[in-house]
Amino acid sequence: MxxxxxxxxxxxxxxxxxxxxxxxxxxxxxxxxxxxxxxxxxxxxxxxxxxxxxxxxxxxxxxxxxxxxxxxxxxxxxxxxxxxxxxxxxxxxxxxxxxxxKNKKPLLKLEDVLDYFEVPPAQRQLRVLVNKHPVNSAHFLADLKRIAKVEVITQDKITPYRLSWDENEQFLNIVTVQQSLL
Incomplete structure (x- = not known):
């Protein structure tokens, strides 16, 4: 975020x-x-x-x-x-x-964003993160201009909090434009 x-x-x-x-x-x-x-x-x-x-x-x-x-x-x-x-x-x-x-721009649901970024069906089953933070996939709405990329990542082994006890679990991470500039 x-x-x-x-x-x-x-x-x-x-x-x-x-x-x-x-x-x-x-x-x-x-x-x-x-x-x-x-x-x-x-x-x-x-x-x-x-x-x-x-x-x-x-x-x-x-x-x-x-x-x-x-x-x-x-x-x-x-x-x-x-x-x-x-x-x-x-x-x-x-x-x-x-x-x-203010501007009645269309917002896309998660499935539409994944279609736009051509995410393969096998990866669509992964848990979704935005800038490495968990989100509610059912509530996801996005302005496409705010998304830089969608990537598959694994959890950093030295992170102070755990998203999963499985060190090898993969996540679908949506990187926002501002986050990609950091």
Whole structure:
């Protein structure tokens, strides 16, 4: 995930939990961000269970599975306590953030991205990472311009967190444009 998107995500989460309000119809103001933005520690299992559900139109997605320019995102509505949450069930237990994009560009699902990069069928069964971080494949949406390449990798043996106990397990890693420049 790109640094700008990570800051946006953490900013939304910080604003969502600290201030309780996000202004609808406007991009997130950087002045509203908490002073220290540190990602949660990754200790074996990555869980985004305390984050609100993200809705882009009628499509459900998650912060780590959405690859778009954060400047394109406009927060439309934030639901914390309402009948809308009750209708959506358990997946909305931490709230819902409804967003839209400034430019109505098409976003591709994971299968479409893999088709574009001509990923062979055997590799499509691998677990998916974005910049070496696990994502929810079912919630994956991406602007194709944000993806530099798709590669097959194995887990670094000296990584401080484990994605798998199998040292030889392969993963399908989607590298974003910003990450490839680092």
């Amino acid at each position: 790109g640094k700008a998107l990570a800051i946006f995500i953490l900013g939304v989460l910080g604003s969502f939990s600290v201030r309780g309000q996000i202004r609808a119809g406007q991009p997130l103001d950087r002045a509203e961000l908490p002073p220290v933005l540190t990602p949660p520690p990754m200790l074996g299992v990555v869980s985004m269970s305390s984050t609100p559900l993200l809705l882009l139109g009628s499509q459900e997605t998650s912060y780590g599975s959405l690859l778009v320019d954060p400047k394109e995102i406009i927060v439309v509505q934030v639901y914390k306590d309402s009948a809308v949450l009750a209708e959506m069930g358990r997946k909305a237990q931490n709230g819902v953030v409804q967003i839209t994009l």
